[in-house]
Amino acid sequence: MTVTLDQGFVQAYQWILGVARDLGLPVWLVTLLSLAIPVVVVIAIYAGFFAFLTWLERKVISRIQNRYGPNRVGPFGLFQPVADGIKALTKEDVIPAGADRLLHWLAPCVVVVPAITVYALLPLGRNMTAVDTDVSVLLFFAISSVSTLALFIAGWASHNKYSMLGAMRAIAQMISYELPLVLGALPAIMVVGSMNLGAIVKAQGPQATGELFGGIAHWNLWTPWGFVGFVAFFIAGMAELNRSPFDIAEGESEIIAGFHTEYSGFKFALFFMAEYLSTIAFSALASSLYLGGWNGPAFLPSWLVLFLKIFGLIFVMMWIRSTLPRLRVDQLMAFSWKFLLPLAIVNIFATGLWHVLPRATLADKAVAWGAAALVLIPTYLLLAKLNGGRATEQRRYRYADL
Amino acid sequence: MDIAQLGFVLLSAVTIAGALGATTINDLPRALLSLVLFFFGVAALFFMLHAEFIGVVQVLVYVGAVAVLFVFAIVLTRARLQATEIGRLVPSRVLGILGAAVVGAGLVGVVVRTTDVPLPAVAPLGTTAPIGEALMTRYLLPFEIASVLLTAALIGAVVIALEDGEQRRSA
Numbered sequence: 001m002t003v004t005l006d007q008g009f010v011q012a013y014q015w016i017l018g019v020a021r022d023l024g025l026p027v028w029l030v031t032l033l034s035l036a037i038p039v040v041v042v043i044a045i046y047a048g049f050f051a052f053l054t055w056l057e058r059k060v061i062s063r064i065q066n067r068y069g070p071n072r073v074g075p076f077g078l079f080q081p082v083a084d085g086i087k088a089l090t091k092e093d094v095i096p097a098g099a100d101r102l103l104h105w106l107a108p109c110v111v112v113v114p115a116i117t118v119y120a121l122l123p124l125g126r127n128m129t130a131v132d133t134d135v136s137v138l139l140f141f142a143i144s145s146v147s148t149l150a151l152f153i154a155g156w157a158s159h160n161k162y163s164m165l166g167a168m169r170a171i172a173q174m175i176s177y178e179l180p181l182v183l184g185a186l187p188a189i190m191v192v193g194s195m196n197l198g199a200i201v202k203a204q205g206p207q208a209t210g211e212l213f214g215g216i217a218h219w220n221l222w223t224p225w226g227f228v229g230f231v232a233f234f235i236a237g238m239a240e241l242n243r244s245p246f247d248i249a250e251g252e253s254e255i256i257a258g259f260h261t262e263y264s265g266f267k268f269a270l271f272f273m274a275e276y277l278s279t280i281a282f283s284a285l286a287s288s289l290y291l292g293g294w295n296g297p298a299f300l301p302s303w304l305v306l307f308l309k310i311f312g313l314i315f316v317m318m319w320i321r322s323t324l325p326r327l328r329v330d331q332l333m334a335f336s337w338k339f340l341l342p343l344a345i346v347n348i349f350a351t352g353l354w355h356v357l358p359r360a361t362l363a364d365k366a367v368a369w370g371a372a373a374l375v376l377i378p379t380y381l382l383l384a385k386l387n388g389g390r391a392t393e394q395r396r397y398r399y400a401d402l
Numbered sequence: 403m404d405i406a407q408l409g410f411v412l413l414s415a416v417t418i419a420g421a422l423g424a425t426t427i428n429d430l431p432r433a434l435l436s437l438v439l440f441f442f443g444v445a446a447l448f449f450m451l452h453a454e455f456i457g458v459v460q461v462l463v464y465v466g467a468v469a470v471l472f473v474f475a476i477v478l479t480r481a482r483l484q485a486t487e488i489g490r491l492v493p494s495r496v497l498g499i500l501g502a503a504v505v506g507a508g509l510v511g512v513v514v515r516t517t518d519v520p521l522p523a524v525a526p527l528g529t530t531a532p533i534g535e536a537l538m539t540r541y542l543l544p545f546e547i548a549s550v551l552l553t554a555a556l557i558g559a560v561v562i563a564l565e566d567g568e569q570r571r572s573a
Binding site: 031103106134138141142143146149152153156157164167171175195213396397398399400 | 405415429431432435438454458459461462466469470473474476477482529530531561562563564
């Protein structure tokens with residue numbers, strides 16, 4: 001067996017388990033070890049990744065806004081995350097007098113759990129999925145929906161009107177954007193015919209040896225439904241992650257910092273960490289569904305390819321964050337329910353058309369593209385027209401007003 | 403006792419603790435979190451049975467939707483100000499206890515009458531695809547009826563939240 005860079009992690013894992021078995025350790029201990037190794041490695045690597053991302057985000061936004069950003073601690077301010085971590089650890093942990101102490105303590109713990117758990121489902125490289133279930137895409141959404149509850153606990157337990165407002169905004173926003181998020185992921189599942197992320201990534205891999213950049217042409221993004229699905233999925237995901245311009249749940253200028261107003265020190269850092277870890281996990285999911293996952297040119301190891309794709313997507317998010325102002329609550333809701341959701345539903349119809357039409361020859365392909373475009377482009381134009389430029393008035397309800 | 407049995411016992415303990423907490427804790431948000439723990443326990447038990455799809459749906463529907471519905475109810479009704487005592491016996495609680503007793507008796511009856519179920523010789527390869535196939539072939543009619551019902555409920559919700567054009571014009 002030759003050790004390769006691509007499979008190095010997997011081989012090291014097998015080697016450690018082999019040594020453990022040779023030492024005559026009991027079966028339950030080996031089982032426990034086989035479970036613990038991926039957990040420890042994923043948490044160590046991606047928590048380090050998180051620290052680096054906080055630095056990168058500040059640097060990128062500074063560059064775009066014509067500032068310097070962190071540049072005091074270490075070369076280019078690279079050790080800023082370390083300084084921030086020490087600061088967070090040594091700060092006083094303030095708990096408001098009216099707070100529910102148990103829940104106030106519980107919320108930052110609960111918010112981190114789903115953010116880390118979802119990594120078990122992601123194919124982080126060739127043969128590198130910790131839990132390879134039949135329904136991993138759906139399970140990803142199910143686990144990440146728990147973070148809604150964590151934000152509610154945080155807002156409720158703080159006993160502060162700003163926290164409560166932030167929590168309510170967060171819940172409303174996450175519920176609204178979960179629909180376009182799941183519907184945006186659905187086309188990829190439909191075409192591949194499996195909810196297993198590994199199978200979806202494989203379907204986008206090179207179909208023959210020596211294809212350009214490891215089968216870049218097979219990415220789901222290069223189809224009409226894939227393009228629309230990816231854009232809907234990406235926007236809904238950014239809202240789900242509470243990232244700017246969808247960060248009304250925090251809204252520093254309106255409600256101080258929303259649900260984590262009353263958190264200080266390391267508890268605040270945990271909220272921050274959960275947000276970044278979810279961002280990385282979401283980018284990995286988006287890459288796996290639409291950008292070919294770990295498939296890449298043969299000279300790069302598969303996990304590095306996925307890392308680069310994650311970085312690319314996160315860079316786009318930083319770019320959007322530093323250039324767009326925050327949305328208003330009503331704009332946010334209208335965008336989800338009146339634009340993204342209908343578009344995602346029509347996109348599913350287009351996916352069905354694409355799936356049924358033959359695509360063997362060039363002429364067939366042109367027909368399939370034309371059919372999909374005929375469905376999607378008028379829908380987009382119609383939705384853009386219906387949503388465009390209406391001033392908002394105060395709403396009145398026929399039956400629900402008291 | 404092997405690891406699987408140990409896991410089952412631990413999960414069952416967590417599930418039952420969650421259920422007990424949900425019914426006995428007086429503070430509504432805490433009771434809700436206890437209920438969420440119970441939902442997770444049930445989902446984990448489904449996973450132990452290799453019914454992954456049902457386990458996922460359990461989390462997605464009960465934790466992702468039902469629990470959040472409770473959250474909205476708590477937030478919008480200011481439950482903290484109107485916390486009621488659990489111990490008092492009001493008519494609605496008596497009805498609730500009766501209903502629970504009937505359902506419980508039915509479940510116990512089923513459990514008692516069930517004999518050992520013979521396991522298939524070969525473990526099924528995933529349950530998601532067979533469920534999808536069954537829904538699209540054998541159970542298509544019930545599936546469609548359920549979707550019509552849900553659509554009707556959705557339209558009803560929209561009607562309730564409808565903007566009142568006439569009132570706005572007169573205002």
